[in-house]
Amino acid sequence: MKATIRTFIAVEIDEGLRTAAAQVVEELRTAGAEIGWVAPRNMHLTLKFLGDVAEDRVPAVCDAVANALIEVGPFELELRGVGAFPNAARPRTLWIGTGSGRSALQALASRVEAATVALGFPSEDRPFQGHLTLGRVRRPSRALANLTPMLQQRADLSLGQTRIDEVVVFSSQLQRGGPIYEAIRRLSLVKQASSAWEQITTRGLPEGHHPS
Numbered sequence: 001m002k003a004t005i006r007t008f009i010a011v012e013i014d015e016g017l018r019t020a021a022a023q024v025v026e027e028l029r030t031a032g033a034e035i036g037w038v039a040p041r042n043m044h045l046t047l048k049f050l051g052d053v054a055e056d057r058v059p060a061v062c063d064a065v066a067n068a069l070i071e072v073g074p075f076e077l078e079l080r081g082v083g084a085f086p087n088a089a090r091p092r093t094l095w096i097g098t099g100s101g102r103s104a105l106q107a108l109a110s111r112v113e114a115a116t117v118a119l120g121f122p123s124e125d126r127p128f129q130g131h132l133t134l135g136r137v138r139r140p141s142r143a144l145a146n147l148t149p150m151l152q153q154r155a156d157l158s159l160g161q162t163r164i165d166e167v168v169v170f171s172s173q174l175q176r177g178g179p180i181y182e183a184i185r186r187l188s189l190v191k192q193a194s195s196a197w198e199q200i201t202t203r204g205l206p207e208g209h210h211p212s
Contacts, residue, residue: 004052006172010044013162020159031146037135047109062185068115073191074165077101082154095131
């Protein structure tokens with residue numbers, strides 16, 4: 001049997017937003033519901049979950065995603081709005097959504113989706129909705145009702161912005177104490193020949209002009 005790696009593709013947030021998201025978690029904990037909270041070090045926005053991938057296919061996945069990102073540059077992404085799936089009245093997964101920069105994130109996810117589907121991975125059966133998972137309900141309890149007003153109060157909360165300048169192909173090892181994520185490959189977002197300066201340097205500097 002071939003060795004497999006549980007694999008997903010995501011973007012990360014900076015430490016400032018991890019701290020802000022962790023503070024939201026601490027506030028929601030006071031509801032007393034039985035929830036498995038995500039450790040701050042594991043917080044990310046998933047672009048595509050691939051599941052168990054044969055180890056010898058992982059390099060091809062990384063290469064395909066890298067090729068799909070050639071024309072994509074860095075962008076700023078705002079984390080805004082605390083909510084839940086399927087909804088705040090019946091929370092099962094708690095998350096922070098996105099504000100400004102959402103369309104750029106969606107475009108990024110579309111490129112990743114197309115690249116992985118071309119390799120034979122299943123396509124998503126629902127529209128992409130970028131979010132940062134905070135926790136998942138372990139079992140129903142009366143305390144869940146306490147979460148509804150807390151989520152509604154934070155429905156438009158802005159945590160600030162983070163710069164998205166790379167996409168990461170991660171491995172995930174499920175452990176009793178929580179999953180361990182390790183970066184398999186980090187793919188920088190550097191849009192090719194997108195600026196006037198890049199175009200000038202590609203064609204050659206006019207005589208008498210030198211970079212400072």
